[in-house]
Amino acid sequence: MVKTLGVGNFSMDRGPILTAPFEWTELEQNDQGYSFPEVAEKLNLYPTFFDRNEAAPDSTDDLIHITINQKEYQVKKDITIMQACEQNGIKIPHLCHESDLTPDANCRLCLVKVKGEQELAPACGTTVKDGIEITTEDDELNHNRKILLELQMASHEHNCLTCHKGNPCIAGSCELQELIREFDIKESRYEQNKEKHPIDNTSPVLSYDPNKCILCGRCVRACREIACQNNLGFINRGADTLVAAGANKDFDQSACVTCLACIFACPTGAMTEKIAHYEGEDWEEKLIFQS
Ligand code: SF4
Ligand code: SF4
Ligand code: FES
Structure with missing residues (x-):
């Protein structure tokens, strides 16, 4: 996973610049911001990320x-x-x-x-x-996994062909769709049982579609543990449980700092980056036309 370090911008001479590092990085705020090499140096990323061979061996x-x-x-x-x-x-x-x-x-x-x-x-x-x-x-474990995936399909919208998470973007493709293909599931034996909810497009950078949410909680943990914002959480109980921003506000009314940590964490098309919308799907390059 790509870890979110904070909020930044782009300069022609220095490339991406981290201008507002998150607290967990322990980087001081400064007017110039931090370039990639400076971040790597200050967070000591070289031994573990850039050059794994230099990582200390385990005792x-x-x-x-x-x-x-x-x-x-x-x-x-x-x-x-x-x-x-x-x-x-x-x-x-x-x-x-x-x-x-x-x-x-x-x-x-x-x-x-x-x-x-x-x-x-x-x-x-x-x-x-x-x-x-x-x-x-083994057969038993795979059988259980198939049932769990079919249950997820029954509580998840089936508009995969037009879902933005099919886009080849840095946040990755839909992990649920990949698993459904891997387990060769063609349809769910369970009835679609999900009530429809409105999509929240109020954020300038992200779109949240609760209908595609599988309640895995990865966005909630990413917002808390990576972004240190605690802006996302679960509301309601049982079958009515939903992920919501700011204890059930629209995204633009919540404390969201638009860092996108939740998007990188989301395994489905529930949280997507607006800039990646309508860019074409992963599978399109594999289409074959014949007369
Ligand atoms: S909800 Fe906002 S603050 Fe929290 S991870 Fe997502 S983009 Fe960042
Ligand atoms: S990461 Fe995505 S699928 Fe998981 S709870 Fe958050 S919005 Fe739902
Ligand atoms: S319970 Fe282990 S990945 Fe979800």
């Missing part, structure tokens, strides 16, 4: 042995099953998980089997232990 005291899908791995202790899998190139379907955000384990798509445990465990919210044996994929 062997911090490493444990685990088994994933019958193969042994050595991983750092105190990480989640999801992190252990991501670090070793093992993909677990997920929607509410985002690696830069606190886990919430609400979508249940990442449930895995842990040997000796009665219940399935959410990979995003379960810490690895030495000797743990994990199964991330």
